[in-house]
Amino acid sequence: MAVYTHLSGNELRGHLEKFNVGELLKATGVAGGTVNTIYDVSTTQGRYILRILEERTVTDARFEESLINHLAERGLVVPRMLEASDGVGFILSINENQQLSLFEYLPGRELAVFELTRDHAEQIGEFLGAMHVAAEGLRRRRRNRFSPQRVEGILKRCQVAMEGDERATDLDWLATELSRCEWPRYLKRGVIHGDLFVDNARFHKGVLCGVLDFEMASNGPLAYDIAVAIMDWCFSSGEFDADRASALVTGYRRKRELDKFEQSQLLSLCVYAACRFTITRFYDFEVRVRPDAERKYKDYRHFLARTKSLLALSADTFNELVFR
Numbered sequence: 001m002a003v004y005t006h007l008s009g010n011e012l013r014g015h016l017e018k019f020n021v022g023e024l025l026k027a028t029g030v031a032g033g034t035v036n037t038i039y040d041v042s043t044t045q046g047r048y049i050l051r052i053l054e055e056r057t058v059t060d061a062r063f064e065e066s067l068i069n070h071l072a073e074r075g076l077v078v079p080r081m082l083e084a085s086d087g088v089g090f091i092l093s094i095n096e097n098q099q100l101s102l103f104e105y106l107p108g109r110e111l112a113v114f115e116l117t118r119d120h121a122e123q124i125g126e127f128l129g130a131m132h133v134a135a136e137g138l139r140r141r142r143r144n145r146f147s148p149q150r151v152e153g154i155l156k157r158c159q160v161a162m163e164g165d166e167r168a169t170d171l172d173w174l175a176t177e178l179s180r181c182e183w184p185r186y187l188k189r190g191v192i193h194g195d196l197f198v199d200n201a202r203f204h205k206g207v208l209c210g211v212l213d214f215e216m217a218s219n220g221p222l223a224y225d226i227a228v229a230i231m232d233w234c235f236s237s238g239e240f241d242a243d244r245a246s247a248l249v250t251g252y253r254r255k256r257e258l259d260k261f262e263q264s265q266l267l268s269l270c271v272y273a274a275c276r277f278t279i280t281r282f283y284d285f286e287v288r289v290r291p292d293a294e295r296k297y298k299d300y301r302h303f304l305a306r307t308k309s310l311l312a313l314s315a316d317t318f319n320e321l322v323f324r
Contacts (some may be wrong), residue, residue, distance in 0.1 A: 018092065051103065124248055158171050174307075191218070231277060
């Protein structure tokens with residue numbers, strides 16, 4: 001989340017009128033994310049999140065819409081999307097590559113890194129397992145935008161942009177590790193969140209009350225979704241936290257069991273996820289410098305450290321620690 005498209009008060013009012021949610025009282029841009037425009041808005045009828053998907057087609061937005069509504073109908077803690085009053089549905093297409101949606105404001109709050117516990121990780125794992133099972137009936141499909149081939153392409157763009165820069169050393173190291181990553185075939189596939197980081201979950205008094213930001217959701221290996229979650233929920237100061245990882249996997253298996261092959265590939269998927277997020281974060285914050293955007297800087301070195309921490313583990317050690 002961030003602010004790339006700056007909306008005036010009149011523009012915000014014009015968009016909100018289409019959702020019939022009352023008069024605008026207050027709007028604040030949210031600068032905490034990476035790729036989309038977010039406004040926290042209050043009206044005479046309540047509090048909402050207005051989001052503009054940047055550089056996304058209406059087809060992308062429709063997949064997310066279908067998934068969120070599908071999960072909500074099955075009782076998962078996801079934000080409700082509001083339907084526009086003129087019958088166009090839940091998505092307002094500003095132009096070909098900007099799609100606007102309005103969401104209910106979820107209760108609870110984002111956890112700080114120092115607050116994370118085994119219990120939080122276990123609840124996230126349980127949500128992921130429940131989501132994977134619940135989404136089995138979803139008919140819409142969407143390709144994962146961050147396949148190994150595309151991530152390799154992003155890395156090459158970073159290398160060209162950073163030629164002669166001292167940070168190029170990190171990119172060369174990533175290129176070597178990425179070349180060793182394999183995208184395992186024959187893993188069970190389904191709908192994945194793809195971005196279940198700490199800032200995409202809300203807790204109230206220790207209880208998970210909302211998971212948001214499904215714009216990265218796609219079809220892909222289910223075990224990869226676990227690896228992505230592990231990458232953000234199960235590290236402390238760059239070091240792998242096996243206790244939290246074990247809790248996350250335990251919570252997941254409470255809703256959906258992992259087969260032996262999925263278990264054997266989880267470390268490899270974690271390493272790939274760590275490389276992927278290091279590379280895309282490098283691209284988003286070191287290459288695509290956007291001085292006009294309101295967003296918090298996110299240092300790619302955080303995920304670089306996590307990649308190195310994982311590579312220090314053997315597959316046997318990782319499995320012994322995680323699958324207790």
